[in-house]
Amino acid sequence: MARQTRKSTIFDIARLSGASPSTVSAALGESWRERRISEAKMQEIRKIAAEQGYKRNMQARGLRLARSGLIGMVIPVHDNRFFSSLVQSFEALARERGLVPVIACSLREPAEERRIVETLISYAVDGLFIAGATDVDTLSRLCQQAHLRHIFVDLPGPGVPSVVSDNYGGSVALTHKLLLDGPPRGDGPRDRIYFLGGDITDHASARRAMAFRDVLTQAGLPPGPDQIIPCGYSPRAARREIAALCDRLGGLPAGLFVNSLTAFEGVLGHFTQLPPEAFANSVIGCYDYDPFAAYLQFPVHMVRQDAHGLIAEAYRLLDAPSAGPVLSEVAPELIAPRTFYDDPFADLG
């Protein structure tokens, strides 16, 4: 609390306590025992440090130790339930380990992803989680050059420990639901099920689309190429595409598999302009869960990815240098329409 104009350093504490800087350093850290600082001295130094409001300079410490106490995470966007849930768990577990989380979002821009990773390397982060990255190869190369332990989440990296959802399994379950819950179908275009959103070149979307195709094919309803519309993750593009589709079909299709919450936002933007009865003969599903989206005017089947499980597994892989599988899959959960998932980790705000 002392009235000082400069932040105090171990040298100030050393002067005030009559000890040497190295003793102060040891006394304030974990190592005072093995450095043979007497308990009395340790207590005294800590008392003075507390009085002075001393806080150790993590830059100096990090420079000396060649590590920072920071742990980084790259995500595409923040304001999306899936990614913000990932972040929420990432933070909690980081804090548990005494690490300080640094989160950056790339807006899915490869150049931005690169810059972020380079920056985090500059700050000597002790580990890096990369979620939903587009240019995984480059990022992984950067990290390896810097000897930085890193884990890919949601989208797997090349030969690098990765944790992803069981996208195939989740998509199989969701597609089944859409088939079974839908109205009895003939073979007109409006009787089909459509897959909308996502980028088919990324692993997650590719797996989901593959499952979608497989289930439909098995059911004797092999999808045509127009039934898969990977229009990216932008709400706007999704809105445009669903509007165009409804135009073509003269109404909603029998089933719609929306491949992300962001795309679903766009879809919703279109739906707001339709009368309630427009949904009567459609079943909607969305890969990813949002508690509000689960209770819309029309029933929505949702797939809830286990964000906490993904992150917990990612930390596990980060700790085990090379044990365990390179690609770890975590099962998602199919949430029935109008079901409130009572997330134990969400009851905190």
Next chain:
Amino acid sequence: MARQTRKSTIFDIARLSGASPSTVSAALGESWRERRISEAKMQEIRKIAAEQGYKRNMQARGLRLARSGLIGMVIPVHDNRFFSSLVQSFEALARERGLVPVIACSLREPAEERRIVETLISYAVDGLFIAGATDVDTLSRLCQQAHLRHIFVDLPGPGVPSVVSDNYGGSVALTHKLLLDGPPRGDGPRDRIYFLGGDITDHASARRAMAFRDVLTQAGLPPGPDQIIPCGYSPRAARREIAALCDRLGGLPAGLFVNSLTAFEGVLGHFTQLPPEAFANSVIGCYDYDPFAAYLQFPVHMVRQDAHGLIAEAYRLLDAPSAGPVLSEVAPELIAPRTFYDDPFADLG
């Protein structure tokens, strides 16, 4: 790209280029001109550095310069549309300034808030945004001791630059809506409007509750003490309270003002167990906006806080050392039920 086992430093680049470390430092930074490094040498050094995959050590740099290039933000939770929108804008604007955002969430725990701020001070962040903090006085004192520029967002700090929503105005508008859109009311308990959620001891909730009270009083319907239920921000508590209320009233009240998205999540948890017709004679409003919440089975009036505006204003105050008002208010926007707010800043994922 060189095959090296250690991260390269300016000394390595110096050796390779035949220049001195100080020259390398200048050549790689902005100051090469004023330090009279010839353009040829500068180019040569940069080329070598690029080849070596050199990245400067921000800890060393930060230690020397007494600043870090980091900018911190404390929020209560991530997986909440309001805060994740704040974070999204915070990040974008930080990146624009060449700063690296460090975000930490406190789960509204005063002790955690303190630890976070202390930690960020240890890392010498160049500025700090504190959003939705509970123990503002302590946090502000910590920052002032460390000579750390800081701004309170959402909840104002004591005599410190703060940016908040016009909570009173927003609440007046929302309460009006609930009054006007509701069914014609008698004077039974189910004809009243209730205010649910939030912590009345914090500035935002207090202002909103005051506006709620004022509007009802002006309308000749002064609220009883039971009509304001500040049960905090936990979904679970809100769920419990709304269930209890419905029990007492024998159904939903004529109007419900839900004072945060997290509380609304809990309310929804209860609503999922009610039949659709239960909402027939009720009007629901929620302070804060979520695109999915805007399109639930029943109409919901929402107040969308201008997250981007709040953050932009906060950066402005952070830059202007003491100019401008200490408390800056940003107007929120009332969003009609089933309206899709097309956020230009959200169309990125």
Next chain:
DNA sequence: AGGTTTTGCACAATCGATATTGCGAATTGA
């Protein structure tokens, strides 16, 4: 030509914390 300024860079100090080493004094052992 001889002095002055400018150019282009090297040297050394510095930021704050930590780990290794060293060195008296206290303690132990025989």
Next chain:
DNA sequence: TCAATTCGCAATATCGATTGTGCAAAACCT
């Protein structure tokens, strides 16, 4: 009682980048 440990701490080097200072050589001036 004297050597051998052990104890408790101080000195010192180090992490990597930046900045003030110094010093030759080149350029300029009269």
